[in-house]
Each structure stands twice: as C-alpha cells, then as structure tokens.
Amino acid sequence: MSGISVGGSKHGRRSVDHVLPLVPFIDCMICLVAFLILTAAWTQMSRINATGKAPSAELFGLPPEPQKELHVVASPRDFELRWQQGATVIESQRVPRGEVPAVGDLRFPALSAAITAEWSAQGMHRAGSDPKLDRAVIHVPNDVPFSEIVAILDALHAPRRAGHSAFDVAFATN
Numbered sequence: 001m002s003g004i005s006v007g008g009s010k011h012g013r014r015s016v017d018h019v020l021p022l023v024p025f026i027d028c029m030i031c032l033v034a035f036l037i038l039t040a041a042w043t044q045m046s047r048i049n050a051t052g053k054a055p056s057a058e059l060f061g062l063p064p065e066p067q068k069e070l071h072v073v074a075s076p077r078d079f080e081l082r083w084q085q086g087a088t089v090i091e092s093q094r095v096p097r098g099e100v101p102a103v104g105d106l107r108f109p110a111l112s113a114a115i116t117a118e119w120s121a122q123g124m125h126r127a128g129s130d131p132k133l134d135r136a137v138i139h140v141p142n143d144v145p146f147s148e149i150v151a152i153l154d155a156l157h158a159p160r161r162a163g164h165s166a167f168d169v170a171f172a173t174n
Helices: 022-040 109-122 148-154
Strands: 002-004 019-020 068-074 079-085 088-097 134-137 167-171
Touching: 022 068, 068 109, 068 148, 079 109, 088 109, 134 148, 148 167
Parallel strands: 068 134, 134 167
Antiparallel strands: 068 079, 079 088
C-alpha cells in the first residue's frame, strides 16, 4: 500500500495521514486505457460516407452492370484480344506472336501496339483525371514460361495514361 504523509497530528486531533490503495487504482487505469485504445480503431467503421450521388442499383438488390474488360488469350501461335462485357464479346482481334528471341529479353512489340490501339479506341477510362483503370484479364495455359507472362504484362502496360499504366491486370483461372 502507498501512503500520503502530511505530518503528525497536533493537539489530539484526528490523524490526517491516510493510506490509499494505489495498485488497484493503477490496474483500473491500465484497463481503461487499453479499452479506449482498442475501441478507437472501430470509430472509423461507424462513419457513413455521404456523397451527393444518386443511390446505385446495388441498394435496390439489382446486380451492377458488368464493366467492359480486355481479355488477352495467349495460344502457342497468336494472341486473341477480346473486349467483353460480362459474357458478351463486343470485339475480337487476333495478333500474331512473332519471332521469339533465343537470348535476351522476350518482348511482343506487335501485341504492345495492338493493345495500345485497342485501348485508344475502346478504353472506357482514358482521361488523365479519371481515377479508375480499365480492366485487363490474362488467359494463359498452365505450361507457359514465366518470361512469356512477363512479356504479356509488359505489353499490357504499354498504354500509358498520365504517366501510369492504363490497365488493372488480373489473371484468369482454369
């Protein structure tokens, strides 16, 4: 126990020295601080983002309209570039694979040029001030070497918008 001493008692009065139990007080304060720290992380979750936008179809239980995506399908002899909206194919184009170098960096310049031309014609988010990116999905067989996947990714990052890639890239699964 801890005590506070203020001097002796004078003239027969009651003693003013008291013993305060500080250990339980400190335990209570530590628990209170821990509780406040833990609950402070959840205060952000209770906020609602209020914007002046109209409610979306998701609020009414309707599924959102699928966005237009560029699908790059790699095969041993060529690439297929498909613009799809959901399961609907909007436009399709075949690009020859070209010569594969035996040594050095693998590149697909014809694929880069075709993707840039397709994005310039069909891309939805071409403005530099638009924060969204167009979506690209890569379809490759399981036995494709990693260097070819990197070359396809490089070709997809060829179209630039405000210094950054124009595509958000995803991989399709078999």
